[in-house]
Amino acid sequence: MSFNQFLYPHVESCPQPKNHLLLLSEEKYIEQFHIQVVQEDGNRVVIKNSGHLPRERIAEDFVWAQWDMSEQRLYYIDLKKSRSVLKCIQFYAEEHFNLMFEAPLDISLSDSGFKLVNFGYSDLQDKEELSEHLTLCVFTNHTGSLCVCYCPNFDSWEQITYSVFYFHKGHSKTFTTTLGSVDSHVTKGITFLNLDYYVAVYLPGHFFHLLNIQHPDLICHSLFLTENSEVIDMLPHSPLQSLSGSLVLDSRSGKLYRVLLNQSYLVEFLRSARLDCERMALLHCALSHGRDPRRLEAKIIQWISENISACHSFDLIQEFIIASSYWSIYPETSNMDKLLPYSSLLTWDTEIPGITLVTEEIPLPLMKVHSFKGYWEKLNSNLEYVKYSKPHLHYNNSVVRREWHNLISEEKTGKRRSTVYVRNILDNAIKVISNVEAKNLEPRLTPLFQEEDTHQQLLIGLMVSELREHLLRHLQGVEKRKIEQMVLDYVSKLLDLICQILEASWRKHNLHPWALHFNRQASAAEFAVFHIMTRILEATNTLFLPLPPGFHTLHMILGVRCLPLHNLLHYIDHGVLLLTEAAVTRLMKDLDNTEKNEKLKFSIIMRLPPLTGQKICRLWDHPVSSNIISRNHVKRLLQNYNKQPWSSVMDKSSFSVEFLPLNYFIHILTDIESSNPALYAFEGHDNVDAKFVEEAALKHTAMLLGL
Template sequence: MALRLATRFDPAEDVLPWLRAPRAAAGAGGPGGGAGVLENNYESLRVLNVERNGNIIYTYKDDKGNVVFGLYDCQTRQNEHLYTFEKDLQVVSCSVNSERTLLAASLVQSTKEGRKNELQPGSKCLTLLVEIHPVNNVKVLKAVDSYVWVQFLYPHVDSHPFPENHLLLISEEKYIEQFHIQVIQEDGNRVVIKNSDHVPRQRIAEDFVWAQWDMAEQRLYYIDLKRSRSTLKCIQFCADENFNLMFEAPLDISLSDSGFRLVNFGCGYLQDQEKLSKYLTLCVFTNRTGSLCVCYSPKFDSWEQITYSVFYLHKGYSKTFTTALGSAHSQVTKGITFLNLDYYVAVYLPGHFFHLLNIQHPDLICHSLFLTGNNEVMDMLPPGPLQLLSGSLVLDWCSGKLYRVSLNQSYLLGRLWDTRLDCEKMALLHCVLSCGQDSEFLEAQIIQWISENISAYYSFDPIQEFIIASSYWSIYPETSNMDKLLPYSSVLAWNTVHSAKNYWEKLNANLEYVKYSKPLLHYNNSVVRREWHSLISEEKTGKRRSKAYVRNILDNAVKVISNLEAKNSEPRVTPLLQEEDSHQRLLVGLMVSELKDHLLRHLQGVDKKKIEQMVLDYSSKMLDLICQILETSWRKHNLHPWVLHFNRRASAAESAVFHIMTRILEATNSLFLPLPPGFHTLHMVLGVRCLPLHNLLHYIDSGVLLLTETAVTRLMQDLDNTEKNEKLKFSIIVRLPPLIGQKICRLWDHPMSSNIISRKHVKRLLHYHQKQPQRSMIDKSFSVEFLPLNYLIETLTEIESSNQGLNAFIGHDNVDAKFVEEAALKHTTMLLGL
């Protein structure tokens, strides 16, 4: 099941034991009833409302048929009796104020002959305001021939001990009023209504056909038809007892003949299921990140397909989806259910489909999950009809239970392993990471999936997507603007692949949206790329920017690595972060510098130190994810430290790790992301051991393997001078950068190395030599009958005899004309096989 249902309230466990509790002998007829109460009429117990503070109001009929109101405190998990009407009435709506001193209720008489009200003849619905602390007076607010719903406003400031309460009254006659109820305290704790004969009221809205109450944020959404079109309006009720019209948004839907609908104004009547399946569904979803979506499903015109639309008001466009149900004989017994899951909206039709729409990033359709078929969703939610309440609460009408709905991480991870469609893998990856619960466990599971499917072909790079998405979600809660400033996906456009062709053709045929243009604020590493290449180029030419600038960049890298190591208490088995890799440290430091500047420009008002810490966390998270992928592979294949030695043959396990490292390198190179210091050395060591020489040299020449000083030094020290190793060493030495090559050649005691040193020494000397006629200074006892070599040695000796030549190259070991001649002769002898 893709959804997890956590029981928030179960009347059988949370209320019934309290009603059955033994009473004192004198209190057998008390407010809760006797011990045997509700044995025969337990079905009468039902939830009426869930207030902003989480308290649940419920009703039941006692053994005398009286209507009893009770309250379940979700904090103390205790029940409290509120009021009893000694009449056989049906409750339409109910609400209690935050101090539990006033109860508002709308009731009708429950008779088969008709809904007459004995308390107020001639009216169908009676709305009452009751003083319940203690039980005092009852005031009639409305006595009309239409249904009325009530809802107390809850102040955002909890310290509201009096003197005024505010009550919304919603009439089936399409108007909303607000009552201002002043109360006073008398005789100690007794709370009564002040001036109960005249309760001030004001009109909030009128001529509307649909309204929704947002209990958590105290907002009212409604749609009016004054201008012959559907316009969504939002009213915010404030702590200072005022309200403001926040926005108006036209919706491309028609509600003129849809009837009257309310959402979240308590728990309404159970409607006939067949009518429910044919009725329109409309609801507004918000979350703490500023998302605002309107989900709409019109009345069913056909049993063959169902259409619903999502208006992403925070993005400026909408999408319409049409789902085939199979055949005309596939009767739908329930309507569509929309569920608010924070960053997602779940669209559910029992036995037919389950869609999980990414409302935070709806621009890429591959970030949404579309499951169809009975086997996918048959048992996902309770079989009975569900009523959506505020937030992610749902009410199961059959059992009376309240559930908190959330994504099921275990199911999503299982689907990630089992699904074959790339679009579903992409969506599942983001779903899992967005859950935000036990992120270390989730990341470990995803890394395991990546490691075991590293050779599979995908339409996206799973390593790239994992690094970008997981780094993004690691600091996303810090500020709501992160989705605009940091990349959340490595995929910029989704290209249909053959394996998913039919699925995407059908989906895209029903996809309608209007693009919303906005400036591109997402950070990217293009500036880092240019600056890094510039610094490396300067290093090769011997020029470098100010020491302070470079030192600041390297200090950034030190902070990132220190931050990374501080968050990992367990020692790593992979030999990374142990090398002074100046190039990768430059790249890490540059990314920190550029990312910090980017966020400082766009996160106005956020503390600079907080931004600096966010950047450190983000950068170290990227390095940590790469380390985790390697760590998982290293432990899986049971590798040991001797992998770093060249004098061993590669195993199949080492080849597998080398392949994973190559895939990591491909993923990071295209995004220009830094790698942990030591990565290239380990990659090079494994490459030498795993690849034939011609493949190894191809990898080096194409830039896949980098010749680090540490790796080449190990190679020269570990390998002896067999013919095969000599060929390898020479092939490596001639490809080394000049600065590293000068150091490495002196580590190899071999004619070939001496020859290379000699060539470079001669090149340096002759580069500055100006030929002047001088007598020969050569030691004739050392001369051989080879005139070109004699002439070269004589020239070098002349240069070395001058102070200018010697001073220019002081410190180059003991390289002189004699060394050059010896090296030349040894190399010639080796080549001739003598």
């Protein structure tokens, strides 16, 4: 018995091409035949020298072989001293082939016979014999992944064990799943399916597992469904045979299917999922197959807004922002999974019901060629990363956090470094903000990007700068302009997602611009939006991500409207609400001077930085603000004052009030102002002089005495 397979049957390099036939013999050898056809008697085509066809021996003593028709690759296993070694031969249209790699496999194979995969249907696939033979498949995809999926003979139907060798990651995972019940009417036989970034493992009637092969580190990034799931009921209950690509054959009906992950169904499934691990897996799966990202993100944001506190193992907003930003630029280069975070989680300790998992390091494939192209170049890059880059290279904002705090501290002390450095950072931020606004085709409901929030602009610009340096350092062979555009798109995506979440909440609760006025009570809708904004702030603060300029002002205004004064001040003191100049200006101008509002304004002013406080005080026409302005003026005048001998006789006619201590003090200030005009004429102190100080002191005293 032998099995035949034509190589490159569709190549039309010449009118009468040379065909190549791959022959696998029951005597455990593989040969390639070169067949030349000639045209005779018009349209008659015959094989030239059919009795003496040129041939080449490809392999000997193999126990398993798989043919990948779409990529023209032959995988086979031979036994060397009872050790299973996986090998791959790549065939080319130019009539040559290469042994690409050898990889040891820690599995038990018998040399008494052999099994063939994807060479056509055979008797071994009859349902009576499926459970007596192991299942072994090799899957690859365009990112340079190499997975070997292995399920040994079943010893028991109480639980099933299978392994996946993630060669592109340098480890294997062995999964053991417990079967709830054994239905004698369900045909036995496990199926592995190649679904691009995922491998599906399916046992009819019992379980369906969707394994994330691009990010297999955390088990929660894979989906594990049991027999009680609706998905199991939807799938065929007969044996499936995995073919090249995503094709499967239902051997019972004889139908051929192409298996795809349905994005709409994934989102609906996300809505009904009850476990955190399922929500995590479905969120990533939906985003990785986003063919219409904007529409998909809108659906996920709607679900997040309805389930904001549903997940206890991870922060939904964090995970969505990080994962969606990652997948938005992932196709740009295959190395993004090594350089950018794809999840907000570093570990996952929660057990997944019915699944146990063992992870082991495995020897890497030994590449047998030295020049790589296409898939092989990406696989080799993955292997080199596993070999030499054990520490994670994922970007994080720790450097940005430190530098941002340094810049803010310098601003407070007035000792900021080179203006060129700061200008470059702010230019980065301007590019990002312009990019976000250019991609926003609809009018924005929320008042974002309407003010210059220097602190957030510094954070945006610093992130652009640090991320660009990170990618330039580790992305070899990618031109600088492309990297700069990727960084710009990535940071823009982060900001845009935050805007989308806030816009969706604003739209859901039907808020209008009058929601930001102080002449009415806050509604339940405003409370809901304030809560969403607080959750966004919590999520971004933990990861130290930038926020859209105007976010803190809007959050502060809603906080004033929604919170009692003691709660508001508690939020301010703990950094939940930030006193932006725009928000405080609104408060001083829009709130009247009722007793409640006076208390609020005074509490706010006393919490402002000195320079900002001096500026804001001038907006509030009140004895308290005049007192603060006067104190600051006096402090400035007297900070370098040296006491001089004074005449005991003062011209009392110049004072309107007989209040000797105050008169004496005002006399000193007047003398300083007249003798040192430079101390008086400093920026922002117009109309503030000794006369202003005197009037402010008298008004404040009268207010304190209740006069």
